[in-house]
Amino acid sequence: MVVRGGLQSKRRRERVTTLIAFLFVTLFALMVLFPLWWIFRSSLMTNPEIGTLNMLPSRWLVSNYPEALKVFTYFKFLGNTMTIVVPCVVFGTITAIFCGYSFARLYFRGRSFVFGLCIASLLLPPVVTLIPLYIGWIRILGLGGTYWPLILPYLTGGGAFNIFLIRQFIMSVPREMDEAAKIDGAGRMRILLQILVPSIKPAIIVVALFIFIGIWNDVLQQTVYITKQEMNTIALGLKRFTGSYGTDWRLAMASTCMSIVPGILVYLICQKYFVEGIVVTGMKN
Amino acid sequence: MSRMARQEARAAKLFLIPAFCGLTFLTYLPLIAVFALSFFKWTAIMPQPIFVGLNNYVKLFTRDMFFWTSIKVTVLYALLTVGVSMIYTLSIAMLLNRKMPARGFFRAVFYVPYIIPAMAMYMSWALLYNPDFGVFNALLASQGIQKIGFLSDSRFIIPSISLIAVWASGNLIVIFLAGLGNVPRVYHEAAEIDGANGWQRFVNITMPCMTPIVFYNLLLSLIANMQVVVPSLIYAGSNRTTYPEYTFMSFLMYRTGFINNDLSYASAISFVFFLIIGFFTLILFTTSKSWLFYEGGDR
Numbered sequence A: 001m002v003v004r005g006g007l008q009s010k011r012r013r014e015r016v017t018t019l020i021a022f023l024f025v026t027l028f029a030l031m032v033l034f035p036l037w038w039i040f041r042s043s044l045m046t047n048p049e050i051g052t053l054n055m056l057p058s059r060w061l062v063s064n065y066p067e068a069l070k071v072f073t074y075f076k077f078l079g080n081t082m083t084i085v086v087p088c089v090v091f092g093t094i095t096a097i098f099c100g101y102s103f104a105r106l107y108f109r110g111r112s113f114v115f116g117l118c119i120a121s122l123l124l125p126p127v128v129t130l131i132p133l134y135i136g137w138i139r140i141l142g143l144g145g146t147y148w149p150l151i152l153p154y155l156t157g158g159g160a161f162n163i164f165l166i167r168q169f170i171m172s173v174p175r176e177m178d179e180a181a182k183i184d185g186a187g188r189m190r191i192l193l194q195i196l197v198p199s200i201k202p203a204i205i206v207v208a209l210f211i212f213i214g215i216w217n218d219v220l221q222q223t224v225y226i227t228k229q230e231m232n233t234i235a236l237g238l239k240r241f242t243g244s245y246g247t248d249w250r251l252a253m254a255s256t257c258m259s260i261v262p263g264i265l266v267y268l269i270c271q272k273y274f275v276e277g278i279v280v281t282g283m284k285n
Numbered sequence B: 001m002s003r004m005a006r007q008e009a010r011a012a013k014l015f016l017i018p019a020f021c022g023l024t025f026l027t028y029l030p031l032i033a034v035f036a037l038s039f040f041k042w043t044a045i046m047p048q049p050i051f052v053g054l055n056n057y058v059k060l061f062t063r064d065m066f067f068w069t070s071i072k073v074t075v076l077y078a079l080l081t082v083g084v085s086m087i088y089t090l091s092i093a094m095l096l097n098r099k100m101p102a103r104g105f106f107r108a109v110f111y112v113p114y115i116i117p118a119m120a121m122y123m124s125w126a127l128l129y130n131p132d133f134g135v136f137n138a139l140l141a142s143q144g145i146q147k148i149g150f151l152s153d154s155r156f157i158i159p160s161i162s163l164i165a166v167w168a169s170g171n172l173i174v175i176f177l178a179g180l181g182n183v184p185r186v187y188h189e190a191a192e193i194d195g196a197n198g199w200q201r202f203v204n205i206t207m208p209c210m211t212p213i214v215f216y217n218l219l220l221s222l223i224a225n226m227q228v229v230v231p232s233l234i235y236a237g238s239n240r241t242t243y244p245e246y247t248f249m250s251f252l253m254y255r256t257g258f259i260n261n262d263l264s265y266a267s268a269i270s271f272v273f274f275l276i277i278g279f280f281t282l283i284l285f286t287t288s289k290s291w292l293f294y295e296g297g298d299r
Helices: A002-042 A064-071 A074-105 A111-123 A126-140 A148-155 A160-172 A175-183 A188-199 A201-217 A220-225 A234-243 A249-284 B002-015 B017-037 B055-063 B065-096 B103-115 B118-129 B135-142 B157-167 B171-181 B185-193 B198-226 B230-235 B249-259 B263-291
Strands: none
Touching: A002 A249, A002 B065, A002 B103, A002 B118, A064 A249, A074 A111, A074 A148, A074 A160, A074 A188, A074 A201, A074 A234, A074 A249, A074 B002, A074 B017, A111 A160, A111 B017, A126 A148, A126 A220, A126 B017, A126 B249, A126 B263, A148 A201, A148 A220, A148 B017, A160 A201, A160 B017, A175 A188, A188 A201, A201 A249, A201 B103, A220 A234, A220 B230, A220 B249, A234 A249, A234 B118, A234 B230, A249 B103, A249 B118, B002 B017, B017 B263, B055 B065, B055 B263, B065 B103, B065 B157, B065 B171, B065 B198, B065 B249, B065 B263, B103 B171, B118 B135, B118 B157, B118 B230, B157 B230, B171 B198, B185 B198, B198 B263, B230 B249, B249 B263
């Protein structure tokens, strides 16, 4: 009897703490969402109304969007951004798979040394090497005025972190699966493509998403390497709103909202795998 | 057997060509190059670099009025941002680490700011912080309080842009949650039988098990925040000498190299920047030995 009573009060207490936790989380979630709502509501208002505390527009000025498109050539910018993003994501992910596979499954002398160099490079801030890389791309290779300096670095396994991630995932696949396939006469490529790749699908999606976010978030590299107006990406297109005094906020906010959408869509599509992928990264670091 | 081993090694090296190129040409050679270039003088108009020994460093440490400021504001910003975002994300992760309705939804909500492109994010906050059109100043005005220049008053610049970074740090929540999910339940159950209360279990079980992940997040977010540059590119673009609070180290390097076209002097700044980040990383690694806990044995 006593034990049951204790359990019941414990369960009740737990329910109360869960409720308090839920309220706190809701409060914070609202705080996180507030800026997003604010720019969305601003994108549908007149400039004077933006400065008020109205949570909703008095008239929903959807016409701000077509007007914004006249100064902010969204689809052109999106196309330019995708010209960088698509090859980076595709080839970055493919090379990451091969490199990660090598580190996880294939033995050669000096492997742990090379892998150590790979991990150490995670600690090197990319900003530090910006100058020599700029000299290399522009002065030595003459790639100024092209997207290559932004694309080529991603063709090297998409960066050490992504290689590391793929390696960890492949290592978590039991070796017996490789052995069994080998006995059945499968070659290395078949083992990789037909056994390992399907079983590390979440990792592959996470890597693709990370590469996407990396480019999507980048401002500095694009500022340095993109010098022609007609090559501007979304980030650089938005940047033009900041230069002038007396920003037209409703157009700036309409453009900002449009810029946010593709990233959110990609995230929502990948979300299921994404959480799974992060769980394993967190476990293995 | 040895033929197979040789074949395996050959395949490994073939597959690793991309990583090898990346490490050589995009990481380690440029690091050497940045160090070498810092001993030369090479501006945009000069066809050939000229060796000048330690001149760049002497100028940097003795005559450059921006240099010390840039170290100060960068370190201040990074410590503030890392500290606050660690507390924020770990607390939210702790709260979310229980059965509650809409858990997945909340996790997604906290992650969303991280997906927003940096440029769009800083544009949005430029509006929120704006003295005439921003919500914060509208709120202050409705209370009869004077306007605050969140992005133009030197007392507010660093906290204001730090808040933006904290807002966007939701990716850490997802990593922390993954870690919390891996704390073995048996430990908690055993402690509960021994009569440990919630706080005792947090201090003696959850925290020790979480230290590797805290370390990982601390390290990566410190390195990321030390490199802060986008707020300066956007907010300080037109009046960049007015506010010393915007001269972060990366920005100083960018301005020297790409606006003033002095690539060699910018290399010296880059290398000092590298040493400073290395110094902080080293501190983290050496102190971590005393508080890092690795679970031995199982798993």
